Amino acid sequence: MNPESVIEKAMKVLEENWLDLGNGLGFTMPSDCLYPFQWNWDSGFIAYAYAHIAPSKALSEMRALFSGQWDNGFLPHMVFHKKHANYFPGPDVWNCKSGSNVPRGLHTSGITQPPVVALTIWHLYEIVKETDEEHALEILREFYPKILHCHRHLKATRDPENSGLITIMHPWESGLDNSPRWDEALEQVESMDMSQFDRHDTACVSADTRPSDEEYGKYLYLVTLMRNECYDHAAMYDDFPFKIKDIIFSSIFQIANSKLLKMATELGEQLPEAEEWMQQFGTSISSRCWHKDDQFFYDIDLTTNTLITKKSVAGLSPLMTDAITADQRTAVMKHLFGGEFCGDGACPFNLAPSTPLKEAFFNPNLYWRGPIWINMNWLLWHALRDHGETEKAQAMKQAMLQLVTENGFWEYYNPETGKGLGATNFSWTAALVIDLLHEKTDTLC
Ligand code: 2M8
Numbered sequence: 187m188n189p190e191s192v193i194e195k196a197m198k199v200l201e202e203n204w205l206d207l208g209n210g211l212g213f214t215m216p217s218d219c220l221y222p223f224q225w226n227w228d229s230g231f232i233a234y235a236y237a238h239i240a241p242s243k244a245l246s247e248m249r250a251l252f253s254g255q256w257d258n259g260f261l262p263h264m265v266f267h268k269k270h271a272n273y274f275p276g277p278d279v280w281n282c283k284s285g286s287n288v289p290r291g292l293h294t295s296g297i298t299q300p301p302v303v304a305l306t307i308w309h310l311y312e313i314v315k316e317t318d319e320e321h322a323l324e325i326l327r328e329f330y331p332k333i334l335h336c337h338r339h340l341k342a343t344r345d346p347e348n349s350g351l352i353t354i355m356h357p358w359e360s361g362l363d364n365s366p367r368w369d370e371a372l373e374q375v376e377s378m379d380m381s382q383f384d385r386h387d388t389a390c391v392s393a394d395t396r397p398s399d400e401e402y403g404k405y406l407y408l409v410t411l412m413r414n415e416c417y418d419h420a421a422m423y424d425d426f427p428f429k430i431k432d433i434i435f436s437s438i439f440q441i442a443n444s445k446l447l448k449m450a451t452e453l454g455e456q457l458p459e460a461e462e463w464m465q466q467f468g469t470s471i472s473s474r475c476w477h478k479d480d481q482f483f484y485d486i487d488l489t490t491n492t493l494i495t496k497k498s499v500a501g502l503s504p505l506m507t508d509a510i511t512a513d514q515r516t517a518v519m520k521h522l523f524g525g526e527f528c529g530d531g532a533c534p535f536n537l538a539p540s541t542p543l544k545e546a547f548f549n550p551n552l553y554w555r556g557p558i559w560i561n562m563n564w565l566l567w568h569a570l571r572d573h574g575e576t577e578k579a580q581a582m583k584q585a586m587l588q589l590v591t592e593n594g595f596w597e598y599y600n601p602e603t604g605k606g607l608g609a610t611n612f613s614w615t616a617a618l619v620i621d622l623l624h625e626k627t628d629t630l631c
Pocket of ligand 1: 216221225227228263358360361362363387
């Protein structure tokens with residue numbers, strides 16, 4: 187397939203998943219059957235691509251997402267713009283009657299997701315600036331205060347320790363929902379009986395590529411705990427049963443803060459607090475999250491104060507930041523390009539699977555426990571490219587393009603065969619391929 191026809195096909199996927207809401211707002215469903223609402227970091231990735239092909243759509247997508255921002259700055263992981271669609275857990279499950287922060291007239295979830303939006307808005311700004319500097323500045327004026335509000339809220343409620351690392355309070359907040367990193371922590375969490383609910387996801391895709399009912403029971407239990415407190419995350423923080431300093435969420439927060447600082451500079455503002463957040467991250471990531479013997483980065487379980495020594499693609503994510511030492515970078519690159527994560531000819535496509543191939547928990551077909559995800563590899567591609575690893579980055583880009591052109595725009599892929607899994611016509615896969623083919627000189631990391 188030539189690049190033009192890949193872009194055309196990718197655009198078709200996005201068009202089919204686009205929902206116009208009127209009033210200049212619209213959003214892209216990640217997938218029409220499996221995910222029929224708006225998701226936070228999906229929209230960040232999708233609007234990143236719209237910035238190249240339809241900047242006005244990128245704006246609509248971001249405006250729709252921020253229409254769900256709460257008064258306290260919280261940016262939910264889902265916005266339920268329409269009432270009737272099949273998804274579990276839907277608006278009725280999340281609904282908290284008395285939450286004063288929830289935007290009026292709109293249902294949202296009560297958890298968040300990695301803050302990709304600052305990366306998207308900065309990218310959009312850079313593209314629009316090339317032809318219309320004033321409009322580009324307007325975009326920053328519109329979104330900078332909202333993103334700052336969101337980052338301040340994250341910092342205040344999810345890092346009261348001032349470690350520079352963000353605490354997730356639900357596996358879904360990581361975006362890597364059933365990652366084996368959460369297994370032990372979830373053992374300590376109670377479960378809801380799922381027989382009373384209809385999950386719906388397994389009506390769209392094969393159940394053996396999705397999380398188990400047992401995991402769903404725990405996901406739901408955590409949601410119920412939060413809903414009972416109207417999602418007052420700060421009030422629940424001390425005693426909450428699931429609290430993890432997530433390295434990938436924190437690494438994205440780090441690069442997002444560097445974009446926030448750039449926005450501040452463009453607008454003539456000072457933002458010393460964001461510089462401080464970035465310094466805190468720098469201290470913690472290379473000391474607290476680093477395992478000397480394994481030469482790898484791990485998350486921290488705050489309920490036990492221990493490192494979660496499970497290797498996964500998340501442990502590669504600090505490569506995106508400038509905060510790690512040269513030795514750490516070299517060591518992590520060895521993990522990425524040795525046989526452990528598909529490198530060295532271990533898989534048909536030299537891309538990082540969500541977990542190393544030889545771990546006991548590796549399952550090539552099961553969601554975040556083995557398959558290759560394009561968003562993870564896109565982030566790693568940027569990490570390499572933005573840190574001078576041009577050849578390796580180029581090879582990764584080619585591998586992503588080959589995987590997708592040979593197999594289609596799937597949600598995830600079996601690393602051993604390349605077979606597409608989960609939802610077909612998946613929006614962020616299509617979007618990030620568009621970005622790969624519009625490679626520009628601006629940096630993500
Ligand atoms: C998946 O998560 C949702 C819950 O948020 C689900 O399984 O229903 C994850 O892959 C997540 O990262 C993604 O944002 C979402 C929509 O694509 O689907």
